[in-house]
Amino acid sequence: MYRVLYRKYRPRVFADVIGQPQVTDTLRSEIRSGRLAHAYLFTGSRGTGKTTCSKILSKAVNCLSPRDGDPCGECEICRGIDDGSIMDVVEIDAASNNGVDDIRMLREEADFTPANAKYRVYIIDEVHMLSIGAFNALLKTLEEPPAHVIFILATTEVHKLPATIMSRCQRFDFHRISPQDIAARLEYVCEQENCTIDHEAALLIAGIADGAMRDSLSLLDQAMGQDQHITDELVRRTAGLADKSSIISICECILDKDPAGAIDLIDELHRSSKDMARLCEELVEHLRAMMLIKTMKQPDGVLVMSEDELRRTSGQASRMELSFIISSIDKLQGAYDRMLHGVNRRIEMEMTVVHLCSEGKSSDIQALTQKVEMLEGVLSRLVSDPSSLTAASSMKPASNPTLPKQKKPSTEEMDKLRENAVPMEQWPEIIEEIAKSSKALYTGFEGSRAYISGKFVLVDSDKDICFELLRKQQNREKMKAAIMKVTGRSYSLGRYSYPDEKKTDDALSQLANDLKAAGIPVSGQ
Ligand SMILES: Nc1ncnc2c1ncn2[C@@H]1O[C@H](COP(=O)(O)OP(=O)(O)O)[C@@H](O)[C@H]1O
Ligand SMILES: [Mg+2]
Ligand SMILES: [Zn+2]
CATH class of the missing domain: 3.40.50.300 (P-loop containing nucleotide triphosphate hydrolases)
Incomplete structure (x- = not known):
């Protein structure tokens, strides 16, 4: 047996x-x-x-x-x-x-x-x-x-x-057992079991198990079930870790301010069933390593990694500001927390990484150009379809497939919805709930009211920021998750009332004028 x-x-x-x-x-x-x-x-x-x-x-x-x-x-x-x-x-x-x-x-x-x-x-x-x-x-x-x-x-x-x-x-x-001690024990066990293990692989197991000998031996057990020779790669596969080079590549995209590249990598990992929360943790680990490399004289005592890995990580660290590393860790940890609170993990991951890619970008010319291009796209859509200002997202490129195409309902539809609407008693509770996952949303929705009508929750507020926020897909997701948590039901989100068309047009032409004044050509006009 x-x-x-x-x-x-x-x-x-x-x-x-x-x-x-x-x-x-x-x-x-x-x-x-x-x-x-x-x-x-x-x-x-x-x-x-x-x-x-x-x-x-x-x-x-x-x-x-x-x-x-x-x-x-x-x-x-x-x-x-x-x-x-x-x-x-x-x-x-x-x-x-x-x-x-x-x-x-x-x-x-x-x-x-x-x-x-x-x-x-x-x-x-x-x-x-x-x-x-x-x-x-x-x-x-x-x-x-x-x-x-x-x-x-x-x-x-x-x-x-x-x-x-x-x-x-x-x-x-x-105490937690040191990686070196764990690795030595794993090597001893492998010898007894007639297996071989690379020193890097033993250290990697120790790192994953975070000082626990039992977990280390369990992971070794699983790896042994697959091969008599245990490598770094086998351990990663067994533990469901992303290939280290994917993590380094995502960081490379952050350094290059290349959000598209980062999203591609995330997509690839997502398709190979990689858990996004786990990926988030691994990115944090990698950034922490960079932080230690930048702050310690001899980080290799604390860091558990092979020489090659240390070399690659140090290379990236030398190109990143310490303050940026710290704020990135902070953002990723925030994202991780939200992932555990039930927001869509993939969207959260993409959002955070895109955010990191655009960090500190405002001064560089390429970033500015991109922003202008995005604004142009948005504006031309707005000019040809003013109602999209109040409905679909105005800040995302038109080609983004994750955004729902939302049309403003017709006046009759609105009247009908409002006719059946009853004030939503749980709304304050939902807003408290949203505070747990997003300060920004909480601030935006403070003081708002909501009505239930059929499968809709209709939000009413004197603050425009509230609807600005709702245009973003990830905010809608969060809001829906909070509603779900409190009511146990899933609702669609809508507005209780819309500002009149006239005002929208004025705002639009004002925006167009402002942009023209700033020297940005407005297509569609
Ligand atoms: N300090 C240690 N030295 C060697 N092996 C250990 C040590 N701690 C745990 N182990 C291994 O992990 C297994 C579980 O350890 P156990 O003593 O049950 O941990 P716990 O602290 O959770 O009670 C042991 O059977 C042993 O194989
Ligand atoms: Mg015990
Ligand atoms: Zn005895």
């Missing part, structure tokens, strides 16, 4: 636990000297060795011939604990046994002396999940612990523990 790697390679002695000397050295010396605590608290992020060390400790305190603070692993007690035949070591998962009764039962049982071993050891995993009642019951036992009982409490979320419990435990903090 196949045993997953992280189980197969669970350390059996403290000496094999990697990267936690502050825990393992102290525990071994306590065991050697026999100065044991009655309660231990193991905290730290997942997959760093808490459960592993609990098991080793439970054996070490009971082992018949301990070796330098480690369990021998061979005596009947060690073997009995390993195979579960000795009942004096009890593992409790607090996530599923979190009630008062569970802990009461444990207390009654704890009063009896152990059957085979010296100590009865209770390992309570995910201890932060206990109910208040259960914590109180546990506290009673911790206050007067029977001499033959040792508690080991383990948790990833120590801040959720009552202070009264914490103060009665000896606390050990498990």
Whole structure:
């Protein structure tokens, strides 16, 4: 039967636990000297060795011939604990046994002396999940612990523990394991399994797992399932990462201020089922690397990347201003948050990258030319069809396929919609909701009103900005998502009233005149 790697390679002695000397050295010396605590608290992020060390400790305190603070692993007690035949070591998962009764039962049982071993050891995993009642019951036992009982409490979320419990435990903090340590362990495991792994690939796994040994071994397991020789490329494929060169290419587009190129790349990744939120994270990672390269003397200590990657990343970093890198990270992180809040991930990704491509562009001539071309296009459309000013987007090129062609409804249609309209009571709540994903939208819609009519939500506001905002596809998406969230229904968006045609015409000719005055030729006139 196949045993997953992280189980197969669970350390059996403290000496094999990697990267936690502050825990393992102290525990071994306590065991050697026999100065044991009655309660231990193991905290730290997942997959760093808490459960592993609990098991080793439970054996070490009971082992018949301990070796330098480690369990021998061979005596009947060690073997009995390993195979579960000795009942004096009890593992409790607090996530599923979190009630008062569970802990009461444990207390009654704890009063009896152990059957085979010296100590009865209770390992309570995910201890932060206990109910208040259960914590109180546990506290009673911790206050007067029977001499033959040792508690080991383990948790990833120590801040959720009552202070009264914490103060009665000896606390050990498990750290994230360094990429170098993880990589070395992975290389060792591969050797044992008759596989080969490139050092770069091992480092990449360590980076993805963010200091967790369990996740590293799981990823290695998956990669091994595909090939006996593990490369950087295989790891990327297995983890669903974009090819590093795609990330570098997107950044190249940002540097070249080439939004079209960036959108093409995103489209390609999207078609190969790449998750856009993940892509966003990877871009942030890459920009962070550049930030470190620009600010640190020796970034290679912190950065987990191959020499070649470091060279390419440094090359890009040298062409980017630090302030731009920082603001880009900020924007991408904002986009990432919004992605998790349910906006269309692809649109969000495109929007952000286009935004980054146009950053700081205003001074360069090519950008200006592009802007003028865009304005020309918009204007010629407006002149031939004035009603499009109030309906479809006015700032996007005509060829953009993602924009809905929206016509202003006829007066009769409008009258009919208004006739059936009822004020939307949840509107203020929807505006609060929108505040979570966009400050700009929130400001724009503050003080507006809305009506429901059939499948329409009709917005009314004294502020024009509100309708300006609604012309943008991504804003409509956000608004619709907020409406959906609050009402549980999907609505189309519309205006409650339209400014009269005359005014629109005036505004239009004014705009045309302004542009002409600025020397921009207006086609269609
Ligand atoms: N410090 C470590 N040294 C070596 N292997 C480790 C370490 N931490 C975790 N592992 C590996 O990850 C697996 C899960 O670790 P575990 O101790 O259950 O983590 P947790 O901290 O989440 O309780 C172990 O079986 C082992 O293979
Ligand atoms: Mg655990
Ligand atoms: Zn033993």
